[in-house]
Amino acid sequence: MTDHHYEIAVTWTGNTGSGTSSIRSYSRNHDVGVDGLQTIAASSDPAFRGDPARWNPEQLYVAALAQCHMLWYLSLAAQAGITVTAYDDRPTGVMIEESNGAGQFERVTLRPTVTIEATSDSGLAERLHDRVADYCFIARSVKTPIDHEVTILTAADAIAG
The missing domain is CATH 3.30.300.20 (K homology (KH) domain)
Incomplete structure (x- = not known):
């Protein structure tokens, strides 16, 4: 048996100034990345207050x-x-x-x-x-x-x- 390990970085980019002070105060935007590859701009589904221009x-x-x-x-x-x-x-x-x-x-x-x-x-x-x-x-x-x-x-x- 061989183990394969995957390390990914998920970084929240949605602090609009007041953090998560309320459910509506922040963006769901975040970046998904791994060293050496293009970052994936992500968010939540638009039904959950996400950005439709980003992957969810x-x-x-x-x-x-x-x-x-x-x-x-x-x-x-x-x-x-x-x-x-x-x-x-x-x-x-x-x-x-x-x-x-x-x-x-x-x-x-x-x-x-x-x-x-x-x-x-x-x-x-x-x-x-x-x-x-x-x-x-x-x-x-x-x-x-x-x-x-x-x-x-x-x-x-x-x-x-």
Whole structure:
């Protein structure tokens, strides 16, 4: 077993002069960073007094699930002899909020459209998506149900479409 450690800096930038003297007195803006990479300008969801021009944790959560799925899928496809030439996903997440303000994600749906070479097995290419959850670190670490609505295209389909 190998341990991997991740160190990230989250810095609140939303003190507008009076700190958190009231629920409305401060901005939810913050920066997410790691040495050597571009900083992510973040905030809370606009529904929670956040800045709509910045990423929010809910979007980053859905993005992390989709990224991990894609990266493992590409690896499994390569190992299985499936030649993927394009991959595009438009994932969505549904979060429920309880009356006390607490909440959780009820579901995340990944919607990858995968283009493969005509000589690749499209049935196997589709089935590989079901195997990703056995490997994806993020999916294995959360309790949110993750669905897949997969579209497999051959290179010829992509050109014709």
